[in-house]
Amino acid sequence: MARELxxxxxxxxxxxxxxxxxxFYGYPITPASEIAEAAAxxxxxxxxxxxxxxxxxxSINMVYGAAAxxxxxxxxxxxxxxxxxxxxxxxxxxxxLPCVIADITRGGPGLGNIAPEQGDYHQIVKxxxxxxxxxxxYAPNSGQExxxxxxxxxxxxxxxxxxxxxxxxxxxxxxxxxxxxPALAVEAPVKSWAVRGNAETRGNLIxxxxxxxxxxxxxxxxxxxxxxxxxxxxxxWESWQTEDAGIVVIGYGIVSRILRTAIGRVREMGIxxxxxxxxxxxxxxxxxxxRLAERVNGFLVVEMSNGQMVDDVRLAVGGRPPVEFYGRxxxxxxxxxxxxxxxxxxxxxxHVRQSI
Amino acid sequence: xxxxxxxxxxxMKGSKPDRGRVxxxxxxxxxxxxxVEACPVGVMRLGEGFNSHGYHPAExxxxxxxxxxxxxxxxxxxxxxxxxxxxxxR
Amino acid sequence: MYVKAYERPQSLYREFERKAxxxxxxxxxxxxxxxxxxxxxxxxxDELGVQDRTIFISxxxxxxxxxxxFDVGNIQVAHGRAPAxxxxxxxxxxxxxxxxxxxxxxxxxxxxxxxMHAANRGENLTVFFINNAIYGMTGGQMAxxxxxxxxxxxxxxxxxxxxEGYPLRVGELLASLEGPSYIERVALYDTASRMKxxxxxxxxxxxxxxxxxxxxxxxxxxxxxxxxxxxxxxCDWVREQLLPVYPLGVLRDQSEHREGWVRRRAIVTPAEIPxxxxxxxxxxTVTVPNRERISGANLHPRIKIAGFGGQGxxxxxxxxxxxxxxxxxxxxxxxxxxxxxxxxxANCHVSLSDQPIGSPIVSDPTLLIxxxxxxxxxxxxxxxxxxxxxxxxxxxxxxxxxxxxxxxxLPATTLATDAGNARVANVVALGACLAKMGMLNREAVTHMLxxxxxxxxxxxxNGRAFEAGYRFVLDSPG
Numbered sequence: 001m002a003r004e005l006x007x008x009x010x011x012x013x014x015x016x017x018x019x020x021x022x023x024f025y026g027y028p029i030t031p032a033s034e035i036a037e038a039a040a041x042x043x044x045x046x047x048x049x050x051x052x053x054x055x056x057x058x059s060i061n062m063v064y065g066a067a068a069x070x071x072x073x074x075x076x077x078x079x080x081x082x083x084x085x086x087x088x089x090x091x092x093x094x095x096x097l098p099c100v101i102a103d104i105t106r107g108g109p110g111l112g113n114i115a116p117e118q119g120d121y122h123q124i125v126k127x128x129x130x131x132x133x134x135x136x137x138y139a140p141n142s143g144q145e146x147x148x149x150x151x152x153x154x155x156x157x158x159x160x161x162x163x164x165x166x167x168x169x170x171x172x173x174x175x176x177x178x179x180x181x182p183a184l185a186v187e188a189p190v191k192s193w194a195v196r197g198n199a200e201t202r203g204n205l206i207x208x209x210x211x212x213x214x215x216x217x218x219x220x221x222x223x224x225x226x227x228x229x230x231x232x233x234x235x236x237w238e239s240w241q242t243e244d245a246g247i248v249v250i251g252y253g254i255v256s257r258i259l260r261t262a263i264g265r266v267r268e269m270g271i272x273x274x275x276x277x278x279x280x281x282x283x284x285x286x287x288x289x290x291r292l293a294e295r296v297n298g299f300l301v302v303e304m305s306n307g308q309m310v311d312d313v314r315l316a317v318g319g320r321p322p323v324e325f326y327g328r329x330x331x332x333x334x335x336x337x338x339x340x341x342x343x344x345x346x347x348x349x350x351h352v353r354q355s356i
Numbered sequence: 357x358x359x360x361x362x363x364x365x366x367x368m369k370g371s372k373p374d375r376g377r378v379x380x381x382x383x384x385x386x387x388x389x390x391x392v393e394a395c396p397v398g399v400m401r402l403g404e405g406f407n408s409h410g411y412h413p414a415e416x417x418x419x420x421x422x423x424x425x426x427x428x429x430x431x432x433x434x435x436x437x438x439x440x441x442x443x444x445x446r
Numbered sequence: 447m448y449v450k451a452y453e454r455p456q457s458l459y460r461e462f463e464r465k466a467x468x469x470x471x472x473x474x475x476x477x478x479x480x481x482x483x484x485x486x487x488x489x490x491x492d493e494l495g496v497q498d499r500t501i502f503i504s505x506x507x508x509x510x511x512x513x514x515x516f517d518v519g520n521i522q523v524a525h526g527r528a529p530a531x532x533x534x535x536x537x538x539x540x541x542x543x544x545x546x547x548x549x550x551x552x553x554x555x556x557x558x559x560x561x562m563h564a565a566n567r568g569e570n571l572t573v574f575f576i577n578n579a580i581y582g583m584t585g586g587q588m589a590x591x592x593x594x595x596x597x598x599x600x601x602x603x604x605x606x607x608x609x610e611g612y613p614l615r616v617g618e619l620l621a622s623l624e625g626p627s628y629i630e631r632v633a634l635y636d637t638a639s640r641m642k643x644x645x646x647x648x649x650x651x652x653x654x655x656x657x658x659x660x661x662x663x664x665x666x667x668x669x670x671x672x673x674x675x676x677x678x679x680x681c682d683w684v685r686e687q688l689l690p691v692y693p694l695g696v697l698r699d700q701s702e703h704r705e706g707w708v709r710r711r712a713i714v715t716p717a718e719i720p721x722x723x724x725x726x727x728x729x730x731t732v733t734v735p736n737r738e739r740i741s742g743a744n745l746h747p748r749i750k751i752a753g754f755g756g757q758g759x760x761x762x763x764x765x766x767x768x769x770x771x772x773x774x775x776x777x778x779x780x781x782x783x784x785x786x787x788x789x790x791x792a793n794c795h796v797s798l799s800d801q802p803i804g805s806p807i808v809s810d811p812t813l814l815i816x817x818x819x820x821x822x823x824x825x826x827x828x829x830x831x832x833x834x835x836x837x838x839x840x841x842x843x844x845x846x847x848x849x850x851x852x853x854x855x856l857p858a859t860t861l862a863t864d865a866g867n868a869r870v871a872n873v874v875a876l877g878a879c880l881a882k883m884g885m886l887n888r889e890a891v892t893h894m895l896x897x898x899x900x901x902x903x904x905x906x907x908n909g910r911a912f913e914a915g916y917r918f919v920l921d922s923p924g
Contacts, residue, residue, distance in 0.1 A: 001727070001728060002720060002725035002726055002727055002728055003728040003771070004725065005764070005767055005768045005771050005777070005779070014723045014725070017719055017722070017723060018719060018720070018723070020716065022538070022711075023534065023537065023538060025534060042722065042723060044711075044712065045712070045714070045722045046712075046714050046719055046722045046723070047711045047712045047713055047714030048711060049534075049537045049538070049709075049711065051533070051534075051537070053530065053563075054530075054559050054560065054562075054563040055559060057527065057530075057559075057560075058527070058530040058559065058560050058563065059530075061523065061524060061527035061530035061531050061534075061560070062530045062531065062533055062534035063534065064523065064524075064527075064530075064531050064534075065521070065523075065530065065531035065532060065533065065534030065535040065538075066534040066535070066537070066538050068521050068531070068535060069534075069535050069538040069539055071538050073534070087524060088524060088527070091523070091524050095522075171780070171806075171807070174780070174781055175778060175779060175780040175781070175806050176764065176767060176778070176779040176780075177777065177778050177779070177803075177806070178771045178776075178777060180728075181720070181723075181725050183720055183725070183727055184716070184717070184720070185716035185717070185719035185720060186716065187716045195501055195519040195520065195521055195535075196519070196539060196542070197498070197499045197500065197501050197519055197535075197539045197541065197542025197543065197544075198498055198499065198519075198542075199498040201519055202497070202498055202517070202518060202519055204519060204520070205464070205513050205520040205521070205522070206520070206521040206522065207504075207513065207520070207521065207522035208522070209510065209522050211466065212466055215466075254805075254806075254807075257803075257804055257805045257806060257807075258804065258805040258807065259804075260804035260805070261804030261805040262804075262805075264804060333807055335807075335809040336804075336805055336807075336809060336810070337809065337810070376448075376451070377448050381470070383470050383471070384470050384471045385471075386471065386475075386476035386477075387476060388476035388477035388670075388677040389477075389676075389677055389678055390477060390677055390678065390681070393678050393681070394636070394637050396637070409468070409471075411476070423451055425451060425452040426637050428452035428453075429452075429482070429485070429486075429637070429640050429641070429644065430482075430637065430640060431481075431482075431485075432472075432474060432476075432477065432478055432479065432480070432481025432482050432485075433471055433472060433481055434454045434455070434458045434472065434481065434484065434485055434488070434515065435453070435454035435458075435460070435470070436471070437452075438450055438452065438453040438454070439450070439451050439452040439453070440448035440449060440450055440451060441448065441449060441451040442447070442448055443447055443448075443449050
């Protein structure tokens with residue numbers, strides 16, 4: 001184990017190299033640029049490739065090429081850059097190529113701003129590209145998770161032969177926390193399906209193209225099976241003080257950190273609130289939410305968006321108990337006091353109060 | 357162009373054999389005619405019959421081929437034309 | 447005896463098993479130049495003996511099915527992006543032979559950026575660019591290379607200069623860059639032009655094998671269907687119409703001067719990676735914070751440090767967080783960022799605690815360190831009742847107005863000047879902060895400062911500045 005006080009964005013790079021990643025293709029964008037900068041510094045030293053591409057479109061297609069050779073590869077960007085990558089992500093999913101993409105979200109739409117917003121949920125979790133595909137999405141909320149989930153993302157990407165996105169906000173990317181890195185690096189697996197320019201792989205083909213409808217249907221059914229397996233095997237969440245909670249508050253990324261402090265404070269005031277933090281945004285922890293819905297009096301979803309994840313919560317809850325939403329947009333970060341007030345107000349509403 | 361003394365194998369009776377010969381894979385030919393146009397000695401032509409795709413495949417007239425390979429390089433199909441050459445090694 | 451002299455190249459499949467039907471002939475129209483170029487490429491791969499090493503990239507366009515024909519490693523990619531895909535494949539596999547095969551829509555329109563940058567980087571790649579002045583696959587629409595006046599499905603009255611501009615001369619455009627090694631334009635309309643094309647194909651592939659950098663062959667190719675001509679008429683059209691606009695010949699050739707143009711990676715084993723990353727093994731037993739030494743101190747300080755850019759505000763915060771981490775506290779450091787960042791001010795938030803830290807954002811500090819007046823004025827109200835404000839009274843000519851906080855007027859800049867450098871006012875503030883917090887070991891912090899500046903002189907200045915700040919707080923009444 002090696003402990004370091006490190007920015008979340010830089011932790012991603014070190015974790016990637018420890019996970020056996022050997023190439024990084026990216027384009028600068030705030031607030032994700034530290035990832036490219038750290039990659040530029042470390043990837044060549046680690047026997048890998050760093051290349052600043054001409055655009056995010058080129059970046060993701062370079063990732064496509066690198067992934068096709070069987071090496072572990074990644075890119076990183078933020079909102080507008082992620083939008084440009086969507087076609088490439090669809091191709092990666094269609095061609096079943098594994099890769100890791102870090103999305104350090106910022107404000108939108110359009111140029112928006114560089115402040116931490118969570119408005120990328122729809123484009124990342126719902127698949128902003130064309131066609132029937134899914135990306136597996138992890139939402140780290142600490143420096144340590146930037147490391148751990150990055151390493152996990154490479155393993156899961158290879159296991160499912162699918163792109164995995166690490167989606168977090170600029171706040172988690174920019175802040176420094178102590179991170180315990182593993183003392184040993186992983187040896188990346190050899191992939192028999194890859195195209196490696198040798199006799200063994202000469203017959204291999206990487207492609208997302210299936211001209212005949214029956215053939216494409218067969219391929220898409222195969223992808224669906226994979227996604228169903230991911231739903232069974234990959235869902236992750238963190239529950240905190242939900243056991244006796246009357247109100248369960250749901251948030252991810254930096255919001256979940258503020259909520260933890262806020263819930264600590266409302267608990268001191270005698271309000272039984274708990275926190276559910278999705279760690280995987282896809283697959284979404286809907287079973288856990290369904291389970292909680294059977295006994296809690298209400299959910300409060302907090303996002304730094306106009307309400308995107310809340311749709312998934314409502315789908316999981318299915319009408320009862322009530323799901324309320326509180327959102328800040330534009331890159332404003334809700335304060336602890338603001339969230340305390342919001343939870344207190346919800347607890348005072350009669351239908352929620354009943355058994356608190 | 358028609359040579360009556362052709363035995364169909366490019367080896368003419370009683371005279372020097374042709375240096376080359378052309379084989380056309382009938383089902384691979386699309387009848388584009390580029391080989392006919394390109395052949396420097398004019399020994400290729402489009403046949404009268406059809407292949408299963410409905411093209412008139414090219415054919416070697418049967419004699420006079422020099423084995424130069426020009427028709428092979430003019431032909432867009434990978435395996436429609438094969439050019440053979442006469443060798444002295446037996 | 448007759449033996450085969452010219453036959454289907456080895457590097458093309460004997461039967462096209464990936465093809466849905468008719469596995470003997472290609473999907474190309476009669477007289478289409480793609481098939482010729484396929485043959486020439488495969489022939490050259492055979493001659494060069496690199497079939498196993500070759501990776502063929504099929505684009506989007508009529509040649510999308512290239513992988514059905516080439517018996518090599520195959521990959522099909524997004525429209526226009528082949529040069530980007532090729533770049534990464536070649537970087538990963540420097541010993542492979544990566545071939546990008548692109549049409550005029552793919553390369554010259556949608557993929558204009560990717561080809562330009564791959565060429566400019568001088569990637570050791572081979573690109574074959576089929577220019578037939580039309581979009582074939584989508585049904586005969588205008589290409590960037592369509593001739594003026596040429597009628598296509600999207601220029602039904604002919605390409606008009608004032609609307610669609612001039613035909614794009616990709617070869618010349620790329621040849622003007624320093625990066626490419628070899629660029630030649632060839633054509634497929636008669637025997638002589640086909641033979642030249644074969645030689646250019648061979649050279650472009652050989653260049654890559656020999657590590658001579660970026661090679662591109664632009665091929666003027668007949669599209670009888672797209673042009674509405676017979677195959678032979680299409681050949682005439684190439685000669686009569688395309689050649690005057692797209693002159694044939696070598697447009698750039700630096701091949702002889704480009705040896706060893708191979709980007710190989712350093713060989714680093716997984717065991718060496720942690721060292722490369724500068725990771726140092728730390729003891730598994732985590733230091734437990736010494737709470738006895740700090741009895742009476744706030745065990746959950748939330749600190750906001752603010753000033754103008756260049757005062758070392760972020761650095762001050764990092765030292766606090768780093769020192770806290772080494773002493774076993776949970777810590778977080780959060781920089782001024784997004785909407786917080788305006789007017790050249792900088793601030794950071796540092797939390798230390800014996801419990802895991804929830805929000806790393808300090809919206810209600812227990813300790814505010816203000817190094818300029820705007821910072822004091824902006825954040826004074828945020829400080830919790832009973833909290834502390836340390837402010838640089840050598841620069842700030844007002845005092846905090848609140849009666850419910852402990853205000854320490856620290857002449858940081860003056861003390862820093864006395865210590866030898868006015869710029870170390872942040873270190874004076876660090877000393878003051880440590881004395882006030884009482885939970886961090888001062889020796890550990892001064893060692894950390896020494897580690898950060900290797901120069902003896904600077905170390906001494908920092909040491910004096912730290913001591914001055916530290917003593918100022920201890921010696922203050924109350």
